[in-house]
Amino acid sequence: MNVKQNTIALSLFTTLLSSKTYHAFQPAISQSLFASTSSSLFIAETIRNHDRLFMSSADEQSLPSRSFSTKSQDDGFILEQFEFEANLNDHDFDTNENTNVRQGKVVGPRHVLVYDTSLRDGTQGESVSVSCDDKLKIAARLSTFDVDYIEAGWPGSNPKDAEFFSRAKTELTSDTRSKLVAFGSTRRKRVKARDDPQIQALVDSEAPTICMVAKAHKWQVTDIIRATPEENLDMISDSVSYLVSLGKTVFVDLEHFFDGCKFDEDYTLSCCEAAVNAGASGLVLCDTNGGTMPWEVGTITSQVVEKFNVTVGIHAHNDCGMAVANSIMAAQSGAGLIQGTINGIGERTGNADLCSIIPSLALHVDSKMTCNHSLKNITSLSRFVDETMNRKPNSAAPFVGSSAFAHKGGLHVAAMERSPMSYQHVQPELVGNEKRVLISELSGRQNIMGKIKNLGSFDDMTDDLVSERAVGILNRVKKLESIGYTFEGAEASVDIMILHATKGYCPPFTVLDYSTQVFDSKLDPAFRTLLVDSDTRDDTNGRFGATARATVQVRTMDYDHTDSDMIHTDRLEVSDGEGPVDALAGALKRALVPVHPIVNGIELIDYKVRILDPESATAAATRVMIEFRDNESEKTWTTVSVDRNVISASLNALVDGFEYALIDHAAECELGDDFFP
Numbered sequence: 001m002n003v004k005q006n007t008i009a010l011s012l013f014t015t016l017l018s019s020k021t022y023h024a025f026q027p028a029i030s031q032s033l034f035a036s037t038s039s040s041l042f043i044a045e046t047i048r049n050h051d052r053l054f055m056s057s058a059d060e061q062s063l064p065s066r067s068f069s070t071k072s073q074d075d076g077f078i079l080e081q082f083e084f085e086a087n088l089n090d091h092d093f094d095t096n097e098n099t100n101v102r103q104g105k106v107v108g109p110r111h112v113l114v115y116d117t118s119l120r121d122g123t124q125g126e127s128v129s130v131s132c133d134d135k136l137k138i139a140a141r142l143s144t145f146d147v148d149y150i151e152a153g154w155p156g157s158n159p160k161d162a163e164f165f166s167r168a169k170t171e172l173t174s175d176t177r178s179k180l181v182a183f184g185s186t187r188r189k190r191v192k193a194r195d196d197p198q199i200q201a202l203v204d205s206e207a208p209t210i211c212m213v214a215k216a217h218k219w220q221v222t223d224i225i226r227a228t229p230e231e232n233l234d235m236i237s238d239s240v241s242y243l244v245s246l247g248k249t250v251f252v253d254l255e256h257f258f259d260g261c262k263f264d265e266d267y268t269l270s271c272c273e274a275a276v277n278a279g280a281s282g283l284v285l286c287d288t289n290g291g292t293m294p295w296e297v298g299t300i301t302s303q304v305v306e307k308f309n310v311t312v313g314i315h316a317h318n319d320c321g322m323a324v325a326n327s328i329m330a331a332q333s334g335a336g337l338i339q340g341t342i343n344g345i346g347e348r349t350g351n352a353d354l355c356s357i358i359p360s361l362a363l364h365v366d367s368k369m370t371c372n373h374s375l376k377n378i379t380s381l382s383r384f385v386d387e388t389m390n391r392k393p394n395s396a397a398p399f400v401g402s403s404a405f406a407h408k409g410g411l412h413v414a415a416m417e418r419s420p421m422s423y424q425h426v427q428p429e430l431v432g433n434e435k436r437v438l439i440s441e442l443s444g445r446q447n448i449m450g451k452i453k454n455l456g457s458f459d460d461m462t463d464d465l466v467s468e469r470a471v472g473i474l475n476r477v478k479k480l481e482s483i484g485y486t487f488e489g490a491e492a493s494v495d496i497m498i499l500h501a502t503k504g505y506c507p508p509f510t511v512l513d514y515s516t517q518v519f520d521s522k523l524d525p526a527f528r529t530l531l532v533d534s535d536t537r538d539d540t541n542g543r544f545g546a547t548a549r550a551t552v553q554v555r556t557m558d559y560d561h562t563d564s565d566m567i568h569t570d571r572l573e574v575s576d577g578e579g580p581v582d583a584l585a586g587a588l589k590r591a592l593v594p595v596h597p598i599v600n601g602i603e604l605i606d607y608k609v610r611i612l613d614p615e616s617a618t619a620a621a622t623r624v625m626i627e628f629r630d631n632e633s634e635k636t637w638t639t640v641s642v643d644r645n646v647i648s649a650s651l652n653a654l655v656d657g658f659e660y661a662l663i664d665h666a667a668e669c670e671l672g673d674d675f676f677p
Contacts, residue, residue: 106311106336109328112367113337114358115313116142117151118385120161120183121351122341127391132163134388136171142342143176145381146371147354151181151211151339156201165205181251182207186214186239189227193242203246210243211284213253216271217260229267236271237278244279251282251337253315258285258292261300272308282311282337287326290319290349294329305334313337316352318344323352328360331367342385343397355382359399363426379432399431406436436491492628492637492660499663508662509592511655512553512570516580516647519547549576550583554591569595581607581650588654592662601631602661606638609646624649628657637661 106113119135122128130138135152142150152168153161168177182205187196194200202210214236215221221232236252243250252275254260260268272283285301297314305312314330314337316323327338338361344353355378361367362375382400386393395403405428428434499505553572573590577583585604592599606627611620624646627638637660641652 104311105309107305107334108331108336108338109361109365109367111336112331112361112369113148113311113313114354114369114371115149115151115181115337115339116147116342116354117183117315117339117351118142118341118345119164120151120153121339121347122345124347125345125350126347128345128389130389132160132167135160135164136167138385138388139168139180140172140176141381141384143173143179145374145377148179148337148370149181149209150176150179151183152207154183155205156184156198162201162205165207169206178208180205180207181209181211184210184212186212186235189225189231189235193238196239199239199242202243203248207248209249209251211251211253212239212243213255213286214239214271214275215256216254216268216286217256218264218267220256220260233270233274236274240275240278240280250280251284251313252280253284253286255286256288258287258296258300259289262296269304269307272304276308276310280310282313283308284313284315284337284339285330285335286315287317287323288315290317290323292316292322292326293320294322294325297326298329298333301330301333301335311336313339314352315339317346317348318350318352319348321349323350324356324360327352327357328365331361331365343382343391343394343400345389345391353397355400356398359426359431363430375430376432399426400433402436404428405433492639492656495663496639496656496659506557507659508596509554509556509659511588511651512555514550514552514584514587514651516548516550516583518580519549547576547578548580548583549574550580550587552584552587552591554588556592556595580647581654584647584651585654588651588658592658596662599658599661602658603629603631604657605629605636607650612642619644622646622649624653626650626653626657628661630661 119130119138123130139150139152153164155162155165165180165182168180172180182202184198184202187193187199202212215225215227215232218229221227221229225232227235240250240252254268254271254275257268260271275283283304285297285304287297297316301312301314312330312335314327314335316326316330316339318324323340323344327340331338338352338354338357340352340354340357341350342354344350344355358369358371358378359375362369362372379400382397383393393401395401398404405424407423424435499507551572551574553570555568555570557568571591571594573587575583575586575590577586589599589602604626606625608625610623610625612623613620621642621644623640623642625638625640627636629636637657639653639656639660641649641656643649643652
């Protein structure tokens with residue numbers, strides 16, 4: 001059967017499954033459908049999934065993988081599911097099993113090889129650029145995470161990738177080098193593979209595995225690269241056989257495979273045959289334009305898996321938002337290798353996101369992957385790659401985003417107090433993430449109560465007292481949000497608000513007063529440029545741009561080591577800066593460091609200002625959000641403040657940020673709220 005016939009057959013088959021007469025005629029139906037071997041794998045799996053709905057409990061228990069009964073049950077089945085997933089942390093995954101299957105045909109979804117192409121295809125994304133040093137760091141981190149293959153670049157296309165493979169020989173461990181893949185293309189027309197410089201660059205890279213792209217769409221062959229169909233087959237065969245003869249493992253990326261299969265199935269499959277006959281270890285089916293639907297991927301992939309005795313892979317692009325779904329559908333249909341990138345980076349709308357695929361396969365499909373034991377590190381890996389590539393993390397990313405397990409609605413939070421499973425599909429700890437309770441005007445009392453309990457230092461509070469405090473704080477949140485505050489992205493400010501409302505808490509410092517000065521001697525716009533390096537400023541002949549000076553008086557607490565009592569000290573500090581906020585931050589740090597040296601490691605990494613009522617012109621209210629980072633723990637947090645004076649709003653956000661940093665380090669925070677005179 002061809003692709004169109006398969007699609008029609010599956011459509012009729014799906015309709016039939018929903019009918020009441022299916023079970024009466026199941027044997028005859030199965031025999032008739034399986035007469036077409038090209039779609040038998042996909043249909044067989046569909047029948048098995050359908051039959052689970054009608055199995056007895058005894059039959060259900062005999063299934064090799066977990067199954068879920070549709071019978072009415074209590075909450076115990078949810079706990080069982082989460083206990084199973086929690087055991088993944090302690091389970092001794094047989095990583096050697098996946099290493100062994102790499103030598104032969106790997107069939108999903110039971111076994112899946114993870115192939116990362118962040119350092120090659122991922123860098124084709126807009127605004128994605130990494131140095132050779134950064135590529136080496138990311139490759140080492142991917143190897144530690146235990147992906148099976150790391151496609152590190154195209155050595156024949158640019159000097160940076162050539163440099164990477166050269167330095168990798170001495171700067172990466174042998175284990176990491178064993179996972180490296182060099183990417184290239186089939187030889188050029190009318191040139192033998194052994195004489196093609198691009199092919200020779202692949203050999204010189206000394207990567208043990210080569211992945212080469214080949215045209216698998218007849219129209220692309222004749223109209224784009226202007227070769228004859230037969231010549232393209234020769235290019236595939238000659239390139240693969242030459243590299244295999246040198247002892248290389250060769251995967252063939254069949255470009256435009258799915259579109260090509262729908263255009264001329266016979267020719268596309270002949271490209272597969274040419275690669276396999278030449279010794280390729282794997283066929284990677286590429287949805288290059290990203291327009292193939294999951295059911296098409298499933299049907300076509302199952303045909304290729306059945307027809308060829310090599311590992312079949314999937315390379316999906318996200319132009320229709322289907323890259324992750326298509327990748328998992330391919331694995332379910334027998335694909336044993338999945339190509340993707342960390343955080344889904346890649347050209348146009350991106351590639352398949354391994355940070356979604358790997359946890360989905362591990363936690364929901366029970367696939368055996370070499371990196372299963374590293375699942376709890378996937379959030380850290382995601383953020384490391386973003387940080388190294390100087391990208392802002394996607395807070396809404398599944399599994400690894402900061403909002404992936406964030407809960408805002410009061411009803412949701414109330415339910416999760418009874419069971420964390422009520423609004424989460426997995427435990428966040430399994431992927432190295434954490435649950436967050438968001439605070440906003442839409443929050444309920446339960447949100448605040450959860451935040452109070454999560455602070456941990458006030459466990460002795462009764463439930464009635466916690467509830468009373470929660471109502472007061474919630475009312476304050478709603479009032480502040482009505483004038484422009486937003487606490488969803490500024491949880492540190494919420495924690496500070498809760499602590500200040502808790503008897504027994506005392507802030508580690510208090511700002512008594514402050515002042516700022518801004519002075520400038522070059523008001524001509526021609527001289528006012530942000531591009532001037534501060535080192536080139538000439539203080540004798542005037543300054544380029546604005547300069548500011550801030551004075552801050554702070555009262556801090558410290559131990560009197562002679563009698564172990566707490567004493568307070570007033571400090572007055574002055575600092576210059578590139579603007580009033582920069583100067584204030586400098587002066588505040590100077591005042592705190594003598595008593596709280598940890599402040600030295602606190603860095604301001606983002607500063608955002610928004611005008612809330614522009615119709616008020618220069619008297620408008622201003623919202624300031626500041627993001628901080630502890631360079632030692634790499635923890636980040638955000639604070640918010642609103643004021644018609646942007647300097648005051650900034651200082652309040654700075655104070656909250658530094659106070660939050662000291663909560664866990666300043667013992668005096670729990671002295672009592674009557675300490676300061």
